[in-house]
Amino acid sequence: MPTFASATVGAKLWLLIEYSGAWPSHVDDGTLPPKISELISRAVARGVRPQLIRRPGRRTRPQEQGIRVLAGYAIGDNPWLAGGVIAGPDDLDLDALVAGVVPESCILEDEPVFLVCTHAKRNACCARIGLPLARGLAEFLPDRVWETSHVGGDRYAANLVCLPHGIFYGSMSQAAALAAANAYRSGEVILDRFRGRAGIPEPLQAAEHFARTHTGECGLGGVAVESARSDGDVTEAIVRIGDVRIQVVVEPSVFQAPCGTACAEKITTYRLVSLDRLTPVRYATPALT
Template sequence: MARGCEHPAGCHTGEVPTLASATVGARLWLLIEYTGAWPSRLETLELPGKISELVRRALERGIRPQLIRRPGRRTRPQEQGIRVLVGYAAGPNPWLASGVVAGPDDLDLDALVAGVVPESCILEDEPVFLVCTHAKRNVCCARIGLPLARSLAENLPDRVWETSHVGGDRYAANLVCLPHGIFYGSMSQAAALAAANAYRSGEVILDRYRGRAGIPEPLQAVEHFARAHTGECSVGAVAVESSRTDGDVTEAIVRIGDVRLQVVVEPSAFTAPCGTASACAETITTYRLVSLDRLTPVRYATPALA
């Protein structure tokens, strides 16, 4: 049974902070086109045999499975096989590849784990955008996500997919940009198009930016505050050189070009009003900046001439 929209109204308008909320366990992706009914949870394997087996094999290997379908289409001509996309979102050189396979045995998921394109797939040269529309998981994802997906697809034909749950129902509508695994939340149609166009240009927009998937939440927060301080928007320009955690406090050294920053963050509670006359409210864990300092570059003395 689909869950109602139990989160405060402000969660879907950008009033609730979205930073450092991208799904941590999503460095490897398997997208499976399936236009049939989506179960509320993929791990229950309540899907046709071949689809269920693909999901099972992905879960066994730490790969995040997602069901996908084209916006506005619930049925389409049956292909001779299953359309899949595989994504390697780890590190500085992520990639995305696609193919049509007859069944699970024709897709080498161990290659994906090793960072290699499976033989049955070919590399994609354009990014792909996922919009969560998983009504059986949360009705808000469908109510807000469906029109957004259709609108975005009109501007970016063949690059947009509806998808099953990506994590973070309170941030519906959710947008994921692959191959990097960039997450945005609480998106309007205009905000989604701006974020997608920025990503196609190799940039991120900090407004409603949830972070990059596969990275611990404190380091997502570190990246966010480093970008906000420097104005750096290039997708791959921020690198965490080192980090350490002491209790709830995380300290990291971040490099942005020739600049090195010491960034310290800690969890912070945000209480969102429910938007009604009742006393209900939801407390959301986010992050606050404790300190940010620019480090002096190390300078080496020039040896004296003999």
């Protein structure tokens, strides 16, 4: 089942909120404790993606004094993640996050964070497949793995998100999740089960995927869409990889999921229409002095 070009488009800014109590089917429905609900409402109003998180397998862990949060800026080549414990919503400057500035109540994290969707009330598949994966991955990466609420794409359970870049993987096994996490820590992606990077339109995720597949480029920052235009359902993108530009043309395609695939019958994906390598990037020769 194809997973590429399916990362959540509307997630460039993240707010992870630790909450060990029961998660409602929709985190923004106002049924959580008042401080948590207000924090979520403020995030949503500013275009920040709120996620509830908890440590794998620790259902009875008492809530510590204050609210543990992680703020993530997943835009551009230098994304960041910062964490802290706040007394209430007024103690977290979300406007700073929107501006790309670390809030004063948070400290930059020096290691990535890995989220596994285990949101049973949103979709049973995520809990059934995600729970054991989260617990298994946490054994290898203690204190860097969190269970999380709905991330989008239940049909791809188990889903793994790598922050701060917002790299999505789907249909993960224990071995695949560990390989993807280790690759991310080394500054690379693995194309197998790679869904894409959040915050990027799906046709451009597809263009990046086909460019990576064609060249074998796996570096996190090794691929960039320089320009794109659409004509109906067809999207043409110019993708830059190193000193080479590639013209990639894609269009939507419906994929019939295999019999027995969890939570899905048909999946909309993208088909490669054409891929052409253009002339290398030309750099001006500096004048001799």
